[in-house]
Amino acid sequence: ASIVLVQTASGKAFQAALTASELAGDPTKVPGVPPGALGTRSPFEKPVKVFSETSSRTPLQDLQGMLTPSDLHYERHHGGVPAIDPTKHELVIHGMVDKPMVFTVADLKRFPSVSRIAFLECSGNYRGAGDGKIRPQEICGLTSQSEWTGVALSTLFREVGVSPKASWFLAEGGDAAVMTRSVPVHKGWDDAIIAYAQNGEAIRPEQGYPVRLFLPGWEGNANVKWLRRIELADAPFMTREETSKYTEAVGGGKIRQFSFTMDARSIITYPSYPAKVEKGWIEIRGIAWSGRGKVVRVEVSTDAGKTWHNAALQEPVLDKAIAAFRYLWNWDGNPTEIMSRTVDETGYVQPFLKQLVAARGGNMGYHFNPVTAWYLQQDGQVLFKST
Amino acid sequence: ASIVLVQTASGKAFQAALTASELAGDPTKVPGVPPGALGTRSPFEKPVKVFSETSSRTPLQDLQGMLTPSDLHYERHHGGVPAIDPTKHELVIHGMVDKPMVFTVADLKRFPSVSRIAFLECSGNYRGAGDGKIRPQEICGLTSQSEWTGVALSTLFREVGVSPKASWFLAEGGDAAVMTRSVPVHKGWDDAIIAYAQNGEAIRPEQGYPVRLFLPGWEGNANVKWLRRIELADAPFMTREETSKYTEAVGGGKIRQFSFTMDARSIITYPSYPAKVEKGWIEIRGIAWSGRGKVVRVEVSTDAGKTWHNAALQEPVLDKAIAAFRYLWNWDGNPTEIMSRTVDETGYVQPFLKQLVAARGGNMGYHFNPVTAWYLQQDGQVLFKST
Amino acid sequence: SLADTLSQPARFGFGRPATEAEIAMLDIDVRPDGQGLPTGEGNAAEGKAIYALKCAGCHGATGTEGPNDRLVVGDTIKGARRIRAIGNYWPHATTVFDYIRRAMPFNQPGSLTDREVYGLTAYLLHANGLWDGKVALNAKNLPTIKMPARDKFVPDDRTDGPEIK
C-alpha cells in the first residue's frame, strides 16, 4: 500500500488502508452477500436444457455424479405444462374396484410414503450425427434422475379394493393432452408410486406437479404426469400413445406394443463432443442405467471395442437407477475410439447400433439404446461415432 | 354446452364448442407452457430458508426423503457469499510438501473424481422454545444433504508429496472472512474431498463455488468454502474459529477444542409444529444421521419415551448421510409425546437434552444433538418439547 | 409392493367415496369394444366441414400435408413403409374418437362436442378409405370398423433377459 496519512477523530495520523485499486477484484476484500431465503446458481454456470416444441434435454455433459438438478430434468409433454392448483387437484380411482374413491393431494400425503432414487427416460431417446458434432445432451438427454417420494400404488389399490380380475389400469393426466396410458395391474402392485415429491421438495410442474405416476424402469411416457384418474379394467384401453406412438416396427411387418422396460444403457459424458483433450491421464466418466434392475458392470473400451475394461461404479448402485462410472486411462495421443457398455443383473449387454437395427428387422424407432462411441482425433477433438 | 350454431367457411352450420365459462379453470382445456431451458417451481409451493445475518436454515418440515434441493441447503458464512470468477480462482497447496503447487479449477476437474451423498451440519445447530412454538427448521435446520463430487484430497496430497511429518493442515477460504480452520492430516488421507459439484451441477455460491473442502461427518465450519489455500504443518494453527468459536465448555472449567465429529441425531419432521393432526393412522416421518458412520436404527416412542419401536429406514442407508425414517402409528387421540432417537454403528444412542447438559457440566453450546419431542395436544396441535 | 401393503391396516380411511356423477364427468375414455362412447352421431360430410375449419391449418387440407402429424394415408396406402397414418398404422377406430375428443384441436383441447367428434372421426376414417361417406358414425358401428393395421401389433415379447430384441 502506498503510504497515506489519515487524520483520525482523536487527531492522530495513521497509515491509510489499501487503496481501492489494490482491492479491486479480490473477493477477500469485499463483504459478500448475506444469507438468504433461497440459494442461487453462479452466474458463471449456465447449464441449460436444449428444447424443442415437444421436449427438452438434460445437459448430461455438464453434470457429475448420479443426480439431476430438478430444473435440468428432461421434459417431454404432449400438451404443455398445466398450471395446477394443488388444493383443487384430485385423483379418482374407479372401475374394477370395490370402493371408487377420490383422493386430494393432502389425502395422498397422509398414506405411508416411499422414496427411491431412480431414473426416468423417454423411450424416444436416441439421436446420432453424421459429422460427429453432437453432444450427450442431444444423443440421449431425455434421461434424468431424481429421488421420488410418494405413496405406493399398492397401498391405494388396497384402499379401494382392486378386483382380482383387473389386469390393466388406465392412467390419465390433467394436462391439455389429457394424457392416457394403459399399464398392467401387476406393475401397480409391484413398485409403482403415486409421486408428489422430487429431490426432497414438491414435484416440479414440468415433472407432473402435484402428482404423477412413477413406474420404476419403465418408459417415460407411461409415467403419466399431473395424474387425475386411474381406471381399473380387464384389458388395455388402446390409447393413441400406445398405438400410434410409443410402438416400434420390429421386422416382418410387425409392430411391438407395450414395450415398457427401458433396456440397459450408458454414455460416456467426459470426454465427449465438443471437448478437446490432451494426451496423458484422462478420467473417462459417464452414466449407466437399466430399467431391468441393477447395473452390475460397465465396460469401457479405449481401442474401438477390441478390448474392454471394467469401470469403477459409484456407490450406491441402485435398482433401476443411474450409476456414475469412471475409468482412468492414459491416452498416448494416437487417434482412437472410446466407448462404454452396461451389463445389468439380467445378463443383458448393451448392444451396438448395428445389432439393434438387425434385431428389429432393419428398423429404427423407440427403445434404441446403442453403445455410443467417441472418436478422439490426433488434435484432441472428440467426435461422436455411431456403432 | 349450450347449442350455438357456427357458420363455417364452407357455409355449413355446426354446434359450437364449449363456452369459455365452461372451460374456465380447467387445465385440460388450455394448452400448457411448452418445454423450456430450465424447469420451474410451482407458484403454489414456496419452500424458503429462514435467514438471519449469519445463517439460513433448511425448511426440514417441508421436505421428503433424504435430499435437500440445492437452493434450500443451509447457509452459514462469516463474511457473506463472495462472487468468484472460476477462471481466476486457484487452489495453492504448500507448506510441508515436496512440490508446492497451484491448481486451477479446470486442473482439479481433470484428476480422478469421487462422489458421495452426505450430510453437512453446522455444529451450532440446536434451538428450543419455551412455548413449544418452533419448527424443525428453527430447531436444527442447519443441516442439509447433497451429492458431492470432487477430487479426493488424498489424490492431491500425493500429487504435491505431503511430508510424512505433516500432522495438520490449514484450509483457507477466498471469502471476506478468509475463513481458516486447522484439520488433522489423517482426515485428508481418509475421505476429505475438494468438491466442485453438488447434486450433479457446479457447487452453488452459498456452498462454496467454485471449490470447497468437504469433510464427511465433520462439523460444517471446518468444511471450508471457496477454498483457495491449503498449508501443511506439524501443529494446528489455532485460528479464531477453532478457539474463540466452535469450542464448547464441558465442565470443570475446561473448553473442548477440535470437536470435529457430528454425533448421531434425528428429528421427526412430520408431525411437527405448526401441523395439526387427526386421530387415526399417522405416518411419523423424519430424518436421522450420524457423523460417525451409518445409522443402524432409529427408534420412535409414541408414549413420551416409555417404550421404543424401530422405524423403517429408507434405503440406501449411507455412511455419514441422512437417512429418512418412517413409523406408522395409530393415534387414539389422547395427548402424548412422540420422539425419535438415532443409534449409529458405533453403538452411540442419541441422548436426551438433560443427559447432554449433565455430561457437559451443565453447559450448553456447540455439538448439541438432543432427542426432540413433539407434544400432541387433545385438539391435534403439535408443539415442541425439550427433553 | 403387495407384501408391504399386507403389513398395513386394511384401510386407512383417507379420501372420500367417488360418486357416480363425479366419475362420469371425468370418465371420457373410449375402449376398443366401444365402452365409453357417448350417444349421438355424426357423418363424414359434417366432419369434413369442421375439419376444414378447425384442423386443416395444422394437418393439411386433406390430412396428408401437415405441418403436424399426417392423418390420412392417401394414395400410398399400400406403398411407402414410412407413412404412419390412421389408415395404415392405427389398430383401433375407437382410438380416433378418444384422442380427438380429449386432445384436439391442439390449441383448444376438449372444446369439441360429441357430435363434432363423431363427425370428424367419420371424416378421417372415410378419408382413409375405412368408412362410408354417408353413414353416420355412432356408438354401435364405430367399434365394428376393421382397421388395416390391427394384426400388425404384437405385445412386447422381450423377456427382460440377455437377448437383444
Next chain:
Amino acid sequence: SLADTLSQPARFGFGRPATEAEIAMLDIDVRPDGQGLPTGEGNAAEGKAIYALKCAGCHGATGTEGPNDRLVVGDTIKGARRIRAIGNYWPHATTVFDYIRRAMPFNQPGSLTDREVYGLTAYLLHANGLWDGKVALNAKNLPTIKMPARDKFVPDDRTDGPEIK
C-alpha cells in the same frame, strides 16, 4: 483414501508449481509460535485511535458494549462465566493479530496495514489487561504473551464410541 491413491499413477502432472512469491502473497496466517508475523510494530495508543475510528462502531467504545462480539473482558474478568472475550477465552495472542488482519473491519476486510494490526492487537490485549500500554508489539514479543484461557483448552476426547460426552 490413501489406499485408493496408491492404485493411481504417482503423479498426474496437472497444475503448476507454486512460486515462493505467489505463496507469500497468500500466506497470511500467523501461528501460535509467531510464524507468519510480519516485520514492523505498533503500540496500544496507536491502536486505540484506530479502534475508535474503525472498530468502536461495531464493538463499542471500550470493546465491551457491542453490538457485535465483545472483545474486552472488562471488570468482570474473574466473575461472570458467560462473558467470552479475548482476555478470558482466547488461548493464543497470535490469533488476535491473525484474525484482525484477515477479517476486520467487517465492512472492509483486509484493508488494514500490518502496522495498524499490530497497534490494534496491542490495544485490545492492553484493554484486556494482558499487555503494557507503552511497549510496541512486534513479531518477537507477541507470541510470548501468556493468555489466561490457555490451559482451559483440551482437545476433543470423545472416542466416537457410545459414551455421551
